[in-house]
Structure formats: C-alpha cells, structure tokens
Amino acid sequence: MRRMNRRLQKWTANLLELPQDVVYDLPRVTMIGDRQLYIENHRGVLHFSSDRLRLALSKGELEVTGEDLVIRTIWTEEVFIEGVIKHIEVR
Amino acid sequence: MKGTWLHWVKGIVTVRARGGELESFVNLALQGGLTLWSIRRTSEGQLEFETTVGHFFRLRPYLKRTSCRVHVIGRNGMPFWLLKVRRRVFFGVGLVLFFVGLYLLSSLVWNVQVSGNIRISDEQILKAAKAEGIHQLQWSFKLQDPAVLSKKIAARLPDASWVGVEKKGTSIVINIVESTKPNEGPLLSPRHLIATDDAVITDIQADTGRPVVKRNMRVKKGDILISGSLGDEANIQTVIAKGKVRGIVWHEYNVVSPLIEKVKVYTGLSTTRWHAVAGGRALQVSGFGKAPYTQYEVVQREEQLSWHGLKLPFGRMKETVLEVRVDERKLTEEEAVTKGIQQAKADLMTKAGADAVIVAEKLLHEKTDNGKVYLKVLLEVEQSIVTEMPIVSTQGE
Numbered sequence: 001m002r003r004m005n006r007r008l009q010k011w012t013a014n015l016l017e018l019p020q021d022v023v024y025d026l027p028r029v030t031m032i033g034d035r036q037l038y039i040e041n042h043r044g045v046l047h048f049s050s051d052r053l054r055l056a057l058s059k060g061e062l063e064v065t066g067e068d069l070v071i072r073t074i075w076t077e078e079v080f081i082e083g084v085i086k087h088i089e090v091r
Numbered sequence: 092m093k094g095t096w097l098h099w100v101k102g103i104v105t106v107r108a109r110g111g112e113l114e115s116f117v118n119l120a121l122q123g124g125l126t127l128w129s130i131r132r133t134s135e136g137q138l139e140f141e142t143t144v145g146h147f148f149r150l151r152p153y154l155k156r157t158s159c160r161v162h163v164i165g166r167n168g169m170p171f172w173l174l175k176v177r178r179r180v181f182f183g184v185g186l187v188l189f190f191v192g193l194y195l196l197s198s199l200v201w202n203v204q205v206s207g208n209i210r211i212s213d214e215q216i217l218k219a220a221k222a223e224g225i226h227q228l229q230w231s232f233k234l235q236d237p238a239v240l241s242k243k244i245a246a247r248l249p250d251a252s253w254v255g256v257e258k259k260g261t262s263i264v265i266n267i268v269e270s271t272k273p274n275e276g277p278l279l280s281p282r283h284l285i286a287t288d289d290a291v292i293t294d295i296q297a298d299t300g301r302p303v304v305k306r307n308m309r310v311k312k313g314d315i316l317i318s319g320s321l322g323d324e325a326n327i328q329t330v331i332a333k334g335k336v337r338g339i340v341w342h343e344y345n346v347v348s349p350l351i352e353k354v355k356v357y358t359g360l361s362t363t364r365w366h367a368v369a370g371g372r373a374l375q376v377s378g379f380g381k382a383p384y385t386q387y388e389v390v391q392r393e394e395q396l397s398w399h400g401l402k403l404p405f406g407r408m409k410e411t412v413l414e415v416r417v418d419e420r421k422l423t424e425e426e427a428v429t430k431g432i433q434q435a436k437a438d439l440m441t442k443a444g445a446d447a448v449i450v451a452e453k454l455l456h457e458k459t460d461n462g463k464v465y466l467k468v469l470l471e472v473e474q475s476i477v478t479e480m481p482i483v484s485t486q487g488e
Contacts, residue, residue, distance in 0.1 A: 048117070050131065071131070074121060074127060
C-alpha cells in the first residue's frame with residue numbers, strides 16, 4: 001500500500017513536472033560563488049565551527065567545509081551561511 | 092539579515108555562549124521560535140550570536156537543557172539608546188523642544204502678499220483678509236480651506252471679480268482679478284429740457300424726467316418740454332432730464348443772389364518748379380524766376396524717401412504753377428432763385444443739425460434790382476428743439 005502510494009506520488013510528480021525538492025522533501029542549495037550559501041529544508045545543526053558545518057537532512061546529512069564560516073541567519077528549515085566555502089558534501 | 096530596523100527598535104543583544112552542546116542549543120532555540128542571527132564560532136566550545144532583547148530572556152530554558160552559559164557582550168538599539176538619553180534629560184528635552192519649535196514656527200503665517208490689484212488698495216484687501224482670519228502670526232491650522240477663504244474675501248470685495256488664496260509654505264498669496272467697470276459719464280446737474288424755438292411737437296421721447304408736452308402741441312421758445320422735477324409740491328425730487336424732442340420750426344430767410352456768376356477756369360498753361368526737401372526745409376532746384384502769368388494757382392506735391400517702411404527725412408517737392416482766368420457767366424432769374432434757395436438751405440442745415448429734415452419751402456417775396464435777385468424764403472424744418480436749463484434749487488440751503 002505504501003509502495004503504491006509512493007509510486008503514485010512519483011508518477012504525478014513526473015506528470016506535473018514538479019521540482020524534486022518539493023516532492024521528496026530534499027534540500028535545495030543555492031550558492032553564490034564561494035562566499036554565500038543558502039540551504040532550504042534542513043533539519044537542524046549537528047555541528048558548527050568556523051571551518052565546518054554539518055546539517056541534518058530528512059535523509060542523511062550535509063557537510064560544508066571552509067574558512068570563517070558564519071551563520072548569518074537561521075530559521076527552522078532554512079539557513080544562510082557566509083564565509084569562504086570550499087567543499088560541500090551530501091552523505 | 093544583519094538586524095533590521097524592527098530589531099533595532101526592539102533592541103539587539105550580542106551574546107557569547109560557552110560549554111555544553113551548542114549545536115543542539117541553537118536547534119532547540121530555533122524550534123522554540125526564537126530568532127538568532129550572525130552565529131559564529133570564535134573558538135572551540137564558544138559561540139557568538141545576536142538576538143533581540145525579548146528573545147534573550149526566553150533563552151534560559153534552552154540553556155538549562157543543554158547546560159550552556161551565556162553572557163552579554165554587546166547591546167545595541169533603541170531601548171539602550173533611550174537609557175543613555177535618560178541620563179542626559181536636558182539634551183533630550185532640548186531635542187524634542189527643537190522639533191516642536193520648528194513645527195510651531197513653520198505653522199505660523201509669516202507673510203501675507205497681495206497681487207493683481209490696481210484700483211483696489213492693498214489695505215482694503217488686507218482688511219478683508221484680516222476679517223477672515225488671514226493676518227501675520229496667525230496659526231495656519233486655524234485658517235479655513237483656501238477655496239472657502241477666497242469666496243468669503245470675494246464677498247467682502249465687491250470690486251473684485253475673482254479672488255484666489257494660495258498658501259505657499261509660511262506665506263499666503265492673495266490674487267485679485269478686478270472687475271472691469273464701464274466708463275462713468277460726465278457729471279450733470281439736475282436740469283429741464285426746454286425748447287430752442289417756437290415749434291409744433293412731432294415726437295417726444297423722455298428717457299428721464301417727466302414729459303410736459305405732447306405731440307402736435309405748440310410750444311414757444313423757452314417752454315419746458317421734459318421736466319426734471321418729479322413729484323408733487325410736498326415731495327419734490329430733481330433729476331437730470333434726458334430725452335429727444337423733435338418739432339417743426341419755421342425759418343425765414345432773406346437771400347441776395349447775384350445774376351452774374353464768376354467762374355474760375357484753367358487756361359492749360361503751366362510751369363513746374365522742383366524743390367529738394369531735407370528735414371522740413373525745401374531748396375528750390377529748378378524753375379527760377381517769377382511766374383509768367385497774371386493770375387495763377389500753385390499745386391504742391393511732396394514725395395518722401397522711405398526705406399523698409401521707415402520714412403526718411405529726405406525727398407522732393409513738385410510745384411506746378413497753373414494759369415487761371417476768371418470768366419463771368421450770366422444767370423437767368425430762375426437759376427439765381429434756385430441758387431439762392433440752395434444757399435439758404437445749406438445755411439439752415441449747419442444751424443439745425445444733421446438730423447434736420449426740410450419739410451416744406453415757400454418763396455414769399457422776389458425782387459430783381461441792380462443785377463441781383465432779392466428773395467424772402469420760408470422753410471419748414473423738422474429738427475431737434477431741445478436745450479438744457481439747469482434747475483436752481485429754490486429751497487433753502
């Protein structure tokens with residue numbers, strides 16, 4: 001039943017050409033050069049230091065490494081990071 | 092978001108947090124609906140962030156749960172600024188008083204200007220404006236709407252056809268458009284209209300005054316035609332009598348008409364003299380010498396130079412000298428009579444005015460003597476017969 005549900009969901013998403021992040025609750029990452037990073041749909045901060053930021057996702061986690069990282073603004077589902085960003089990894 | 096103006100109004104606190112689980116503290120605080128921004132690691136186990144004053148006091152439960160410690164390292168925004176101001180009360184009062192004074196002084200009327208008036212004096216207009224509350228050092232919020240004011244001022248100035256009131260900052264401009272008035276006629280004193288001659292009235296039209304005579308009435312010279320005094324003996328009013336009265340008047344003429352008529356004739360001979368003219372002075376150029384004729388006439392014609400419609404003070408003058416001969420022509424008696432009557436009529440028309448009409452003419456007597464015809468003519472003329480007579484007040488001064 002649950003599998004059926006998911007398939008139906010996938011089928012409608014394809015049909016209506018909905019963006020994947022809306023359908024599957026995935027993070028949307030917007031990056032401006034190497035200085036600003038905007039992440040939507042996170043599930044909280046796991047670790048934060050000036051060279052490493054780990055965010056929880058609905059499935060897995062996202063790790064950002066860089067220098068002088070600052071959380072400019074943070075809400076429950078969005079985070080806006082500034083600093084020198086060197087590496088982004090999704091696990 | 093570096094703290095918007097709304098955050099500034101609420102008051103921004105920069106907080107340093109130490110120890111415990113800092114990440115989960117941030118997560119919990121966010122879930123609890125707190126607003127944190129500019130979160131940065133300063134060193135291992137130490138975090139700095141900014142939040143509003145209200146939210147700072149709500150941090151406590153999350154701190155306890157994650158065993159973190161905080162202390163404030165910076166205060167910013169209006170609540171703190173106000174605290175600072177409270178220490179300098181007089182400065183603050185002065186600041187407020189300055190703005191209040193500025194507002195009050197700028198809401199006074201400092202200047203009232205009047206423009207567009209020629210016949211109505213400024214004082215008259217300013218007086219009317221003052222009656223409606225427009226004067227110097229008046230509060231501008233006490234004044235009514237400019238449209239209402241202009242109507243009311245216009246009602247106070249009967250000679251103005253339009254009044255506009257305009258507020259320009261602290262000055263008020265009153266624009267006036269004056270009504271154009273017809274020219275007043277010359278001043279006349281009260282008068283009667285009386286007859287110039289003995290006549291029979293043919294037409295009477297009184298514009299002002301009381302007509303005394305009627306059509307077909309006989310009047311004598313000096314009779315009142317239109318009276319300037321109205322009312323009965325007890326209540327009398329004198330006016331300027333105006334009107335038209337026409338009547339038939341008889342004129343008797345004694346005319347002498349000669350039987351020989353002298354006629355001037357050009358013989359056709361002429362000479363020409365040329366003059367050069369400069370600035371109103373003429374210098375003869377040709378045709379010198381005395382005119383070779385016993386009787387002659389001179390005809391002058393002047394021509395002035397002009398350039399682009401501009402008259403120059405130079406020109407020339409042509410003088411033509413024409414020889415004249417006087418012929419004598421004998422008239423018959425009949426011709427002499429008609430000529431005499433014509434002469435009489437022409438003389439009459441100049442006396443009686445252009446609107447006079449000759450109704451009838453009669454030859455009373457005719458005598459030929461010494462080459463002349465003596466005539467006596469009676470002309471019946473319909474003409475205006477009014478003249479003015481001022482009314483002298485008989486009542487005591």
